[in-house]
Amino acid sequence: MTEVEDTLRATFGRAEDHAPRLPALLAERLVVVHRRRRRRVRTAMAAAAVALAVGGTFAVTRGGDTITAVPASERYSAKPDAPVRQVWPRAVKEAPAKGPGGLDWRLDALIDDRTALMVTVTADVGRDAALYAYDLEDGTQREIVTFPEPEDESGHANGIAVGGGHVVWWTGSKDRVASLWTVPVDGGKPRLLGTRSIKEGDGSGIDRMAVAGDRLVFSLYTGGVFSVPLTGGTVEPVEGGAGMHLLSWPWIGTPGPGGEPHGTVYARIVNVETGETRTAVTEPGEQIQICGVTLCFGQNAEGRSLVRHRDGSASKALPGDVALMDPPTQDRFFVSTYGDGRPEGVGLYDVETGASGDLGIRGDGQLISLPSTEPTGRLLSYKRGDRLYLIDLAKLR
Amino acid sequence: MDADARFAEFVAERGDALLRYGYMLAGNPHDAADLVQEALLKLRGAWPRLRRKENPESYARTTMARLHIATWRLRRRELLAWELPELEHHDRLPGGDERRMWQALAGLPRKQRAVLVLRYYEQLDDAEIAAVLGISRGTVRSQAARALDKLRAAVPAEPMTRGNAR
Structure with missing residues (x-):
């Protein structure tokens, strides 16, 4: 036994004393979650797509029935003063919780200020069935495309994004090739734009997609930013995009949100149009988890949640823990749970003004649902009863 | 039941x-x-x-x-x-080597850390570790060796105090 092995054993032995304890009633809770999940069984590949579809968001289901996730959070924020609709009336929109055919549907993006891109989800395996444009003003909907039934689990539609009059997505295959697809938002036949090997890594494939001008841009889970014309053609690497991940076009960054733990997510970002580079500042003792283009979230040396600019300025300790570790929504807002010893509700908090709104989600014991996000950071959505609520963060400004 | x-x-x-x-x-x-x-x-x-x-x-x-x-x-x-x-x-955690070790463990790639946990916490042998992780025994050995090298570099032995303590 060498010294380092000795110390290692002693360290593990000592750390045992510090390990957390399981809560009572965990088994019962797990059984509930298990039953819910069993309704939408899917393979590991399809499960990987869960996260990819929303660009690296942790806390989202594609089943559409529950959007349930909770941070194992021990610090709660202050209860917001008023419902979110009172605080930001222009930002809150509604839709039915179910779409055509009685299928659950979810919100994936905004096509324009009044039109939501909705995705229906099959009841059996939670596969994306069809895309709809839903008019948030008059409540009408129009089918954009029905996804062809895939041959196997890897062929599901993933990474749905919209821009420039096009909806884009990708599908995988058993031999680990990603096919990149588009369809006009006005509807039509899906068109194959190109393919890209996703053999590297664990097959998770593409971590984020977007439409940038007349091109589809995407990054691989294992790193590397690529683009292909929306008219179809060769998939080409984006200059300076080697090893990088799409954040918010034209910003790309590293490290990406997945894989081995590797420090601050998107610590270094580059604007591929101007060449501007920004690197997140970390003070000693801090742990900065993730940065957007402007803001970062993390913990200070005392373990309190903090938010501040990536240049190190405007640092602010937050009373509660940030619940969704996405790049900060609109570089300004964060979602947190509030409550007294248990998560009672979910609030949306404005870092700049201190304003906050209650989303109206209620906790169930130690369980609570969090809203879904989407890769552009513009939308939050969540279900309550038979209604789907969406908050357009761009309207909060 | x-x-x-x-x-x-x-x-x-x-x-x-x-x-x-x-x-x-x-x-x-x-x-x-x-x-x-x-x-x-x-x-x-x-x-x-x-x-x-x-x-x-x-x-x-x-x-x-x-x-x-x-x-x-x-x-x-x-x-x-x-x-x-x-x-x-x-x-x-107490100061000194064990705390430094715990921090150094945090810097290891996940596979390497898992190999060490299975070997030194779960007390499995390399064949068992290989079965648990679904990797070859050779990979277990190389991952463990690489991890131990990194830990050794991060937590250098201190001959004086070590000699007294053990």
Whole structure:
């Protein structure tokens, strides 16, 4: 036994004393979650797509029935003063919780200020069935495309994004090739734009997609930013995009949100149009988890949640823990749970003004649902009863 | 007893041990809790298929190790919240070598850390580790050697104090 092995054993032995304890009633809770999940069984590949579809968001289901996730959070924020609709009336929109055919549907993006891109989800395996444009003003909907039934689990539609009059997505295959697809938002036949090997890594494939001008841009889970014309053609690497991940076009960054733990997510970002580079500042003792283009979230040396600019300025300790570790929504807002010893509700908090709104989600014991996000950071959505609520963060400004 | 009741009994009896193991793998209570939860959910799903000779605990432990080195974090969908100790609670580890070691462990790639946890915490031999992680014995050896090298560099032996202490 060498010294380092000795110390290692002693360290593990000592750390045992510090390990957390399981809560009572965990088994019962797990059984509930298990039953819910069993309704939408899917393979590991399809499960990987869960996260990819929303660009690296942790806390989202594609089943559409529950959007349930909770941070194992021990610090709660202050209860917001008023419902979110009172605080930001222009930002809150509604839709039915179910779409055509009685299928659950979810919100994936905004096509324009009044039109939501909705995705229906099959009841059996939670596969994306069809895309709809839903008019948030008059409540009408129009089918954009029905996804062809895939041959196997890897062929599901993933990474749905919209821009420039096009909806884009990708599908995988058993031999680990990603096919990149588009369809006009006005509807039509899906068109194959190109393919890209996703053999590297664990097959998770593409971590984020977007439409940038007349091109589809995407990054691989294992790193590397690529683009292909929306008219179809060769998939080409984006200059300076080697090893990088799409954040918010034209910003790309590293490290990406997945894989081995590797420090601050998107610590270094580059604007591929101007060449501007920004690197997140970390003070000693801090742990900065993730940065957007402007803001970062993390913990200070005392373990309190903090938010501040990536240049190190405007640092602010937050009373509660940030619940969704996405790049900060609109570089300004964060979602947190509030409550007294248990998560009672979910609030949306404005870092700049201190304003906050209650989303109206209620906790169930130690369980609570969090809203879904989407890769552009513009939308939050969540279900309550038979209604789907969406908050357009761009309207909060 | 139905499957739910037997599952509940198992969680009550072995849950804390699994959480300790998750804590060794993940290095922090939050990820440890997530790991245990995901593994227990998989276990509950597999419960009817587990044959009598298969041990649910070893199923859970294998699942946790594999989940940990895969990209499980991105795949989680539903998490339970529970009261956990302070985030930085490894700071409460005693000072000196063990604290430095715990911090150095945090810098290891997940596979390397998992190999060390299985070898030095779970006391498995390399063949068992290879089976748990689904990798070759050669890979176990090389991952362990690489990890130990890194730890040695991060926690240099101090001959004077070491000599006195041991």
